[in-house]
Amino acid sequence: MKGDELKKKSRKSEKDFTRNRKIGFFPLLCLLIRMVRKSTQLELDEFREMFMPDSAKTTSYTKQSFSEARQKLSPVAFTLVNDELICAFYEDGDFKTYKGFRLLAIDGSVMELPNTKETQRMYGYASTSKDGFRVARALSSHLYDVENRLVICTELSRYDDNERDMAKRNVEKLLSFEQQAIRNLILFDRGYPSADFMLYLQEKGISYLMRAQGSFYKEIRNTTTPDEVVSIEITKARAKELKRQGEFSPAGTVLHVRVLKVELPTGEIEVLLTNVSANELSYEESKPLYFKRWGIETRFDTHKYKFEIEKFSAETPQLIEQDFYATVLVSNLASIFEEEAEEEMCEKNRTQTLKYSEYRINKNILVGKLRNRLIEMVLEEDDEKKDVLHAQFLEELQRNIVPVFDGRTFKREKQSKSNKFTKTKRRGL
Structure with a gap:
């Protein structure tokens, strides 16, 4: 994407970033990327002294001016640049894979926000059970490449949003890149399994491996071997219950899923669900593969404690x-x-x-x-x-x-x- 096109798609109004300013469009992007979480005026002064020394010697630039400039910039600017980065990275096919799959993981994480009435209204809040004190919170969802350590796409949404719905939006964004030659295998934690969601992934051509709770559908509970394929029929009662939960799978729909039961070092039996055949993923490979999902957990940790993503300016x-x-x-x-x-x-x-x-x-x-x-x-x-x-x-x-x-x-x-x-x-x- 060329610079002028990025500017047009990123500004709030057609009049924004049309005049020469002390901090123009691209320096503003760079300044926001560089923000090291110090006080704003220190950040501004250091940035101009390091990267715009001539201007810094002759003019001043206040945090009020900076705030006004930021109001003209849509957050989409950074997602557009990230989209370009992601497309370029995978373009030549020279990236790490797992058994021919691009190995991905999807998960959500609660984000702490500045606690104001506006952020509580926009994103929602958590409240204490004793005195009802409210703290603003949001929910983020990442689609993460485990092997190449890249966040392919992400979104910041309401605290009470549904993580499966957010996962679907991330999958739609992934598919919008039109990288049909790349086979995707996504790892999910136990909060994601549902008939509707697995059917959605199947229809989109996405392979998955997800951890399931022990109470998830009797057909899965009743498996007698460590590795077998079961058929789950969406009965009228199940269709009605799914509809009540905001999910829609017509009665009569049949879901075929492979059920893997692996023993943990603690002796606990872990249930994994997948649509990948035994020819491509053996029973022995399933357990270490699922634990590769830990990469997305460490990425959330890196964002919060090294990049201090919750330390908003x-x-x-x-x-x-x-x-x-x-x-x-x-x-x-x-x-x-x-x-x-x-x-x-x-x-x-x-x-x-x-x-x-x-x-x-x-x-x-x-x-x-x-x-x-x-x-x-x-x-x-x-x-x-x-x-x-x-x-x-x-x-x-x-x-x-x-x-x-x-x-x-x-x-x-x-x-x-x-x-x-x-x-x-x-x-x-």
Whole structure:
């Protein structure tokens, strides 16, 4: 997408970004991408001193001017750029797959928002059972490439939205990229199985593997072997119950699903459902495959605790969504740089004797250095200099590596309902 086309699709009005301003359209995008979650005026001053030094010496730029400029920018700007990035990444077919599938995962995560009446009205809220105190919350849903560590698409929706409906919207976005040659296999947690949803995936040509609750349909409960295919008929009673839940599967519809029962180290039996045949996915492969879904959990963790996606720089829905989608875009760019640096590092280490068998780029260093290096490359007009900056950044990342330890597990910690990143806790330095 060319610059002028991106500008036209991203502005709120045809009159926006038509005059020369101290911060124009593309510097504004870069500034929002770079936001390191300091106080706004510090961010503005540092950005102009680093990337617009001549202008910074002769003029000032206030956070009020910045806020006015942001009002003209639609959050769709960052999704458009991310769409271009995703299409370009998969275009030549040179990406990691699993047994011929692009291995994906879909899941949702609750997002903490600035707690205002407007955000509560727009996105919904959670409330305490004792005193009824309300805190604004939203629900995000990612469609994530587990092997290539990319968020293909995402959306920020209401806290009370249905995760299966959000998953369908992400699948529709995936299919809109028109990458028919790519076979997709999506992993789901146990909140997703339903006859309506599995039929939807089947109709869309999507392969799936999902964890099911033990009480999910008697045909599944009654299986007697670890691996068998069952037929689930949508009776009138089931169709009526599905309709009551907001799902629509006509009576008489038959769903064929493969049921896998695998034993966990704890002795618990886990039930997995799939439409992938035994010829393409053996029983032995199903358990480790499902646990690859953990990649999307770690991505949510990275967004929240390394990119601080919930540390919003403003309180209105439009600006909240700018921050949200800009951060997802930056995290994808980080993944691409990380992959490039690791490939180069592996090639260099191939003939060396190292203490550990596998190393990865230090993600904290990557996140800390990415924004400034990225903006330098984006704003550099000379292609040769841009290539030099790119190579220098990859070398810098390879100097900061950490060993990979297999088999480590961590206990999940429950989070308080109070916001981690309130306006009063934003960093000043």
